Amino acid sequence: MKHFICKNCGEKVPLEAYGTKHRNHCPKCLYSLHVDVKKGDRDAECDGLMQPVGKFYKEDGEEVLVHKCIDCGFLRWNRVAGDDSFEAVAALPEVPDPR
Numbered sequence: 001m002k003h004f005i006c007k008n009c010g011e012k013v014p015l016e017a018y019g020t021k022h023r024n025h026c027p028k029c030l031y032s033l034h035v036d037v038k039k040g041d042r043d044a045e046c047d048g049l050m051q052p053v054g055k056f057y058k059e060d061g062e063e064v065l066v067h068k069c070i071d072c073g074f075l076r077w078n079r080v081a082g083d084d085s086f087e088a089v090a091a092l093p094e095v096p097d098p099r
């Protein structure tokens with residue numbers, strides 16, 4: 001199975017997980033990488049570490065993570081994956097919907 005190594009905590013992360021097709025963040029520390037311009041395209045040249053800065057709730061109650069690139073400040077939001085650390089998600093502050 002394809003995987004990536006988390007640049008923040010070193011966790012070996014399988015790319016496919018329950019509830020997500022384009023996994024782009026670490027289920028353990030929730031950090032992501034700035035690799036996409038549009039979701040899943042892997043076209044960004046930044047490659048910076050993206051820090052989970054908060055979460056918000058969609059109209060249907062789904063929890064969405066907000067990531068911010070440490071290098072360039074790019075903001076992106078991502079669905080919570082089925083195996084993301086519950087404690088890590090719970091520890092994030094709730095932020096206004098950035099969409």
Ligand SMILES: [Zn+2]
Pocket residue numbers: 006007008009010011026027028029030031
């Ligand atoms: Zn990690």
Ligand SMILES: [Zn+2]
Pocket residue numbers: 034046047048069070071072073074
């Ligand atoms: Zn960036």
